[in-house]
Amino acid sequence: MAQAQLAREIFPDAPLKYMPPTKHMTGDIFKGHLIDAMFNLTSVMTGQNIHLCGMPTEAIHTPFLGDRALSLENARYIMSTARHFGDEIALRPGGIIERRAHDVLASCEALLDRVAAMGLMAAIEAALFADVSRAPGGGRGFEGVFERAADYWNPFEERRLALGRPG
Amino acid sequence: MTKLVGPFGDTRDDGKVQLSFTLPVDWSEAADEAARQLAGKMGFRDVQVVEGRPIASGFSFFVIYATTTQAVDVDGIVAPSAGAHAMSMEEIDALVHERVGRKIRVAGACIGTDAHTVGIDAILNMKGYKGDYGLERYHEFETHNLGSQVAVEELVRFTKERRIDALLASQAVTQKGSDITNFTALSELLEAENVRDNVVLICGGPRMTNLLAGELGYDAGFGRGTLPSQVASFIAVTLAERLRQGRPHW
Numbered sequence: 001m002a003q004a005q006l007a008r009e010i011f012p013d014a015p016l017k018y019m020p021p022t023k024h025m026t027g028d029i030f031k032g033h034l035i036d037a038m039f040n041l042t043s044v045m046t047g048q049n050i051h052l053c054g055m056p057t058e059a060i061h062t063p064f065l066g067d068r069a070l071s072l073e074n075a076r077y078i079m080s081t082a083r084h085f086g087d088e089i090a091l092r093p094g095g096i097i098e099r100r101a102h103d104v105l106a107s108c109e110a111l112l113d114r115v116a117a118m119g120l121m122a123a124i125e126a127a128l129f130a131d132v133s134r135a136p137g138g139g140r141g142f143e144g145v146f147e148r149a150a151d152y153w154n155p156f157e158e159r160r161l162a163l164g165r166p167g
Numbered sequence: 168m169t170k171l172v173g174p175f176g177d178t179r180d181d182g183k184v185q186l187s188f189t190l191p192v193d194w195s196e197a198a199d200e201a202a203r204q205l206a207g208k209m210g211f212r213d214v215q216v217v218e219g220r221p222i223a224s225g226f227s228f229f230v231i232y233a234t235t236t237q238a239v240d241v242d243g244i245v246a247p248s249a250g251a252h253a254m255s256m257e258e259i260d261a262l263v264h265e266r267v268g269r270k271i272r273v274a275g276a277c278i279g280t281d282a283h284t285v286g287i288d289a290i291l292n293m294k295g296y297k298g299d300y301g302l303e304r305y306h307e308f309e310t311h312n313l314g315s316q317v318a319v320e321e322l323v324r325f326t327k328e329r330r331i332d333a334l335l336a337s338q339a340v341t342q343k344g345s346d347i348t349n350f351t352a353l354s355e356l357l358e359a360e361n362v363r364d365n366v367v368l369i370c371g372g373p374r375m376t377n378l379l380a381g382e383l384g385y386d387a388g389f390g391r392g393t394l395p396s397q398v399a400s401f402i403a404v405t406l407a408e409r410l411r412q413g414r415p416h417w
Binding site for chain 2: 022023026027059060061062064065066069070133
């Protein structure tokens, strides 16, 4: 809740995408469905624009069709019934949610300072992001990465740049 | 003595189960009946389709309560746990120091395409799991956590290069049995490279059991709720025993 609200307040006009953490999922799909409902509520209360639905069985196998349907029904139910619930709630100044948001913001700033100091590639290698390390000279799919030849030419990229839109 | 047990709904031996599934048909009264008959063919009695509804064009979802007449003899079932003789971190370190005489080299990774490192991290990371320190914290273990989506070939190459004593392969999420394929690929490649006997080979994941691990050619398998010290003591005891027997090693 604190993190979702924090993102909403810092980027009031951005189309935010909210992805509930899957680490709480166990083999107990019933509890998982309940947790997903609470993430759905958090998302709609904090005005997220794009919501990645959690699903029963996602920590077990690639979810079945029925699991996906249950997940969508869960989201539809909460996002429509609680659509304006968040408008009725004011967070207590100096309360746990607000303090947590400040902590997250402060550690984010510290992280960005570290990344700026060491450089992005070095930061990725040092597992600064999500504790996952990816070496510049390795990683999955590295065998499919090639250096551009001197006569490399991509006609589509020229057109795209001419349009002046970011990729 | 046999002790037959069956599912318990609200009365002993009532055999009540719940199940749910999807059928690739549009919903109708007939679809409910189809679901009921299907559950009957599975061997269930008193089948009640308590919920049946369309979930998409051409698909219906059902929730069913039914009765089974089946029961199993729980006393006749053996599922040996690899974590049965867990010791404390201090005891394990002492055992390694005394009986192995050097640090045990451990490598762990999520193999295949799996990016879910929660399980392997709980076992390897310093902070551990449920107040039980991870292998990185052990003085007598030299631990390498290779992370996620590690190709089986790369893991074997690393194992040979660093002469790894204990190899931990983890997989959490599976698609149509891909975890079994990957686990098997690892044990077979180690065999093919003639280094299988040099490593204590361990697999882990929320659906893993020690029985299944044995079938896959592993020395042990650890499932949900496993503590790092259970894995550590298995590694320490197994390796110490192999050295005592004078079995070939790196």
